[in-house]
Amino acid sequence: MIIRLQTADFDPEREAQALNVKGAGARVSFVGTVRDTAQDRRIEALEIEHYPEMTRAELARIGAAAQTTHDLLEVLIIHRYGRLQSHERIVLVTVWSAHRAGAFAGCQAIVDALKTRAPFWKKEISPEGTVWVPGQTPQDLR
Numbered sequence: 814m815i816i817r818l819q820t821a822d823f824d825p826e827r828e829a830q831a832l833n834v835k836g837a838g839a840r841v842s843f844v845g846t847v848r849d850t851a852q853d854r855r856i857e858a859l860e861i862e863h864y865p866e867m868t869r870a871e872l873a874r875i876g877a878a879a880q881t882t883h884d885l886l887e888v889l890i891i892h893r894y895g896r897l898q899s900h901e902r903i904v905l906v907t908v909w910s911a912h913r914a915g916a917f918a919g920c921q922a923i924v925d926a927l928k929t930r931a932p933f934w935k936k937e938i939s940p941e942g943t944v945w946v947p948g949q950t951p952q953d954l955r
Contacts, residue, residue, distance in 0.1 A: 814873065814876045814877065814880065814887070814888045814889075814890075815832075815887075815888070815889045815890070816869055816872045816873055816876065816890045816891075817890070817891045817892075818863065818865060818868060818869060818872075818892055818893075818894060819891065819892075819893055819894075820893060820894060820895040821893075822893070822901065822902060823891050823893075823902060823905055825842055825844050825902075825905050825907070828889060828891065828905060828907065829842060829889070829907050832887060832889065832909075834886050834887045834909040835886075836886055836911055837886050837887070837909035837910065837911065838910070838911050838912055838913070839909065839910050839911070839912055839913040839915070839916035839917075840907060840908070840909050840916065841907070841908055841910075841913070841916040841917050841919070841920040842905065842906065842907040842908075842920070843904075843905070843906045843907075843920055843921075843923075843924050844902055844904070844905055845902070845903045845904040845905075845924070846900055846901060846902055846903060847859045847897050847898065847899050847900060847901050847903060848899070849899040849900060851937055851939075854937070854939045854941060854944075855939055855940060856899055856937050856938070856939055857898070857899060857938050857939060857940065858896050858897060858898050858899065858937075858938040859896075859897050859899075859903070859935055859936070859937055859938065860895070860896050860897075860935070860936040860938060860943075861893065861894040861895060861897065861903070861933050861934070861935050861936075862894065862933070862934045862935075862936075863894050863932060863933045863934065864932060867932050868892075868931060868932050868933065871930060871931055871932055872890050872892070872927075872931060875890075875923055875926040875927065875930060875931065876888040876890055876923060878922075878926070879908070879919045879920075879922045879923045879926070880919070882919070882922065883908075883910065883915045883916075883918045883919030883922060884910055884911065884915045884919075885908045885909065885910050885915060885916070885919045886909045886910055886911065887908070887909040888906075888907075888908050888909075888919075888923065889905065889906070889907040889908070890904070890905070890906055890923065890927075891904065891905040892904045892905075892927070892931070892933070894933070896938075904924075904927065906920055906923045906924055906927070907920075908920045908923065934946075
């Protein structure tokens with residue numbers, strides 16, 4: 814399993830091609846990007862904060878659970894943090910499996926868990942000001 818937290822952009826295809834996963838008959842990827850609107854507001858950027866040790870540990874738990882449940886041969890999770898402009902890539906989840914069903918299900922399980930369990934705090938920046946994404950503020954950990 815490969816987990817990277819970074820500020821730099823990534824090339825999804827280059828990242829996937831860099832791994833030679835033996836026995837893989839399927840590879841499924843998801844790329845998440847910064848939206849340009851939210852609740853009728855124009856979003857210019859998204860500021861993502863995290864606590865590295867906590868985030869890395871939770872992403873490892875999420876990846877390991879999907880790997881076991883869906884028989885994944887390999888898992889790659891790259892998540893960016895810092896200030897990201899609209900339409901920039903935020904996250905890459907790529908999984909490899911012997912068969913497509915496991916790859917599709919495993920990728921979806923990881924993406925769904927990232928939205929609810931990964932300790933990232935996101936602040937939307939719009940012309941009207943800034944707004945923390947509900948349920949994802951630093952105060953929610955208290």
